[in-house]
Amino acid sequence: MIILMITFTLILTVLIIWYGWAGVVRLAMMPLRGVPLMLLALGAQLTSIMTHQHRLALLLITAVLLTWFCWLNRRLVGVKLIYIGIALNIVVMAVNGGVMPISPATLNAMGYHHAIAEGTEPRFSKSVVLDEDRAILPGLSDRLLLPGPLAVIAAWSIGDVFLILGVSQLLWHAMRGPGERRYAC
Numbered sequence: 001m002i003i004l005m006i007t008f009t010l011i012l013t014v015l016i017i018w019y020g021w022a023g024v025v026r027l028a029m030m031p032l033r034g035v036p037l038m039l040l041a042l043g044a045q046l047t048s049i050m051t052h053q054h055r056l057a058l059l060l061i062t063a064v065l066l067t068w069f070c071w072l073n074r075r076l077v078g079v080k081l082i083y084i085g086i087a088l089n090i091v092v093m094a095v096n097g098g099v100m101p102i103s104p105a106t107l108n109a110m111g112y113h114h115a116i117a118e119g120t121e122p123r124f125s126k127s128v129v130l131d132e133d134r135a136i137l138p139g140l141s142d143r144l145l146l147p148g149p150l151a152v153i154a155a156w157s158i159g160d161v162f163l164i165l166g167v168s169q170l171l172w173h174a175m176r177g178p179g180e181r182r183y184a185c
Contacts, residue, residue, distance in 0.1 A: 003154035004163065011168050015175050023175035030174040034072040041065035045126065048098070052121055055098030063090045077173040081166030088159030092140035099128040101135035102142040102155055109145055111152045 016024055041062045048058040063086075070083040093100050099121060107116055107129065116122075120129045132138040142155035 003156075004160060007164055008167050011164070012171060015171050019175045019177070022177065026176070027171065027174045030076070032073060032076070034069045037065045037069040037072075041069070049124055049126055056094065057098075059090065059093050059098040063094075066090075076170060078166040078168070078170030081162050081169060083166075085159040085162030085164075085166060088140055088162060089157055090159075092137045092157065092159070093126070095136040096128065096130070096141075100126050100142050100157065101130040101132075101138060102127045103132045103135070103138070104129060105132070106143050106145070106155050109151055110155060 019026075044058045044062045044065070047053075048055050048062075066086050067083070070079055070086065073079045074083075089100065104116060104118070116129050118129055118131060118134070121127065122129070127142060130138075130141075132141075135141055140157055140159060142157050142160075144156040144158065144161065145151040146153055
C-alpha cells in the first residue's frame, strides 16, 4: 500500500511538471465526490497494516467504502479501472483472510534471500507469506516485479496495475487543458 501511494505521488509529480500550475488548478476543480469515504477506507487499511488485527473485517469495511466512492464517481475517466483494481485486490485478500498473499519465490526474486517462514505477516504490510499452492487465487496475489535491479522495490498484483492505470488516467484527464474531453467516460 505504501508503494502504491509513492507511485501515485510520482505520477502526480510528473503530471504537475508536465501541466504546471494550470494542471493543479484543473485538478482541484475535478468534481470528485465522496472524498470522506476514501479517507475512511484509507484509515481502515492503515489500521489493518499497523495493528494486524481484525484484518478481514477492516477489509470488508474498506470494500464497502471504496465501492460507494467509485459508484459516486463512476462517470469520471479512470474510475472504472480503479474499481476493477480494487475489486481484484479485495477478492484475493478476502479469500485469504484479509491479507494479500506473497510467495517465498517472489520474495526471493526481490532479493530477500534469507528464509521467511510461511504465514509471516511482514510489519507495516498488508501481506502474508504463503506458498502459491497454499494461497487461494495466487494469480491475483502480489507477484509482478519490475525488471532487473528494480525488482527489489515492490511486488505488485494485477489489481495494483489496474489501480495505477485508473489513477493515472483520472489524473491525466483532470489536469489536461481546455478543448479536450475531460470527464466523460
